Amino acid sequence: MPSGTRYWTVLDDGMDLVRPADHWLRHLRFGQHRAELTTKAYAGDVALHLSWCKRTSRDWRVAARDLGLFMVWLKYTPVQADGSVGTVVSGPGAVPVRGERRINRVLTGVRGLLAHAIRMDEVPPWVLGQIYELADTRDLLQEAHTEGAGLGYRLKARHRLQEPESQVDRTSDEAVVAMFRACRNARDRLIVLLLARVGLRRGQVAGLRREDCHLLMDSRALGCDVEGPHLHVVRRQNPNGAWSKSRRSWVMPVDFLVVQAFDQYAVERHERLGAGGSDLLLVNLFRPPLGSPVTPDAIGDLIEALARRADVDEHVAPHRMRHGFASNVADAEGTLDEIQNLLGQSQPTSAQPYLHPSPGRLRAAIERVPTPRELVDEVRR
Numbered sequence: 001m002p003s004g005t006r007y008w009t010v011l012d013d014g015m016d017l018v019r020p021a022d023h024w025l026r027h028l029r030f031g032q033h034r035a036e037l038t039t040k041a042y043a044g045d046v047a048l049h050l051s052w053c054k055r056t057s058r059d060w061r062v063a064a065r066d067l068g069l070f071m072v073w074l075k076y077t078p079v080q081a082d083g084s085v086g087t088v089v090s091g092p093g094a095v096p097v098r099g100e101r102r103i104n105r106v107l108t109g110v111r112g113l114l115a116h117a118i119r120m121d122e123v124p125p126w127v128l129g130q131i132y133e134l135a136d137t138r139d140l141l142q143e144a145h146t147e148g149a150g151l152g153y154r155l156k157a158r159h160r161l162q163e164p165e166s167q168v169d170r171t172s173d174e175a176v177v178a179m180f181r182a183c184r185n186a187r188d189r190l191i192v193l194l195l196a197r198v199g200l201r202r203g204q205v206a207g208l209r210r211e212d213c214h215l216l217m218d219s220r221a222l223g224c225d226v227e228g229p230h231l232h233v234v235r236r237q238n239p240n241g242a243w244s245k246s247r248r249s250w251v252m253p254v255d256f257l258v259v260q261a262f263d264q265y266a267v268e269r270h271e272r273l274g275a276g277g278s279d280l281l282l283v284n285l286f287r288p289p290l291g292s293p294v295t296p297d298a299i300g301d302l303i304e305a306l307a308r309r310a311d312v313d314e315h316v317a318p319h320r321m322r323h324g325f326a327s328n329v330a331d332a333e334g335t336l337d338e339i340q341n342l343l344g345q346s347q348p349t350s351a352q353p354y355l356h357p358s359p360g361r362l363r364a365a366i367e368r369v370p371t372p373r374e375l376v377d378e379v380r381r
Contacts, residue, residue, distance in 0.1 A: 035243035045109025178310035199325030207242035240293040246344040326354035
């Protein structure tokens with residue numbers, strides 16, 4: 001856009017905008033303030049559905065009545081190296097090319113487009129009944145009910161596959177130490193600590209500005225009343241596409257290791273760029289364009305490269321490092337509300353999926369359970 005803000009959209013074979021999809025994606029980016037990467041994911045989902053409609057001679061406005069067939073097509077139809085969609089591979093023993101989780105995500109994008117198009121009077125209202133069924137709140141968990149509220153109604157997706165349970169695990173401290181040692185410069189060491197020791201998402205790391213970093217014991221000279229070294233995590237538009245998923249801003253305390261890493265990186269950056277470069281904290285120092293901000297994708301690529309260089313056996317990713325941070329706080333007897341605030345979550349229960357107790361803490365929990373005297377005597381006999 002002329003403002004410099006970017007979003008992803010959908011083009012047809014003639015490289016023209018697909019207006020309904022573009023209108024929805026722009027609404028997500030600018031109306032709902034969603035991240036650029038969110039529009040990228042949804043644009044790909046919508047493109048798959050529109051491609052299926054075209055290949056099967058269906059009008060996308062009313063093709064929702066055949067979403068079951070679309071799900072089969074998604075499961076067995078690969079995308080070629082040039083971006084085109086291949087032919088359906090069907091029959092007994094065919095190998096699926098997309099799993100349940102990926103198919104459900106595509107369907108989420110399709111439902112979002114259709115629901116928006118219904119509001120814009122571009123799709124018949126009856127299509128809403130093809131993608132959602134009306135459900136009441138009686139089937140929700142007790143914790144999801146609002147105190148004092150009566151019976152409520154909600155829309156429940158009609159087409160959804162049962163996903164296999166796969167809990168995101170924590171990155172081990174051993175892997176973090178190995179990757180830290182594999183770093184070849186101060187900037188990369190700081191990135192590892194911001195992910196593993198501060199628990200930021202990669203978009204939040206890439207979106208940090210130098211003005212957000214208050215590393216003095218007394219920050220009143222900076223106009224800040226927060227005590228001790230800390231970071232201000234702020235959701236804002238950034239030229240590198242970095243985006244904080246949390247809608248609210250919060251203060252993140254940091255320890256002496258992170259402060260030292262900041263100091264070493266500040267010296268390294270000044271030696272390479274002087275006072276120049278982007279106002280964003282993390283910038284390119286060793287490849288052109290020098291001084292340009294590091295992107296969230298580049299941080300993901302860096303973690304993959306460090307894991308390979310350090311010969312780490314486990315699967316490592318920025319989000320797993322965030323899980324490791326939350327779990328380490330829990331292992332150090334941090335409470336759920338403390339972890340919630342450190343992660344920038346809105347509710348204490350939002351932090352629950354991030355907690356993965358260490359084996360030592362699980363054993364300690366068992367040893368704290370008192371043993372009945374009678375049982376001890378019986379075992380000793």
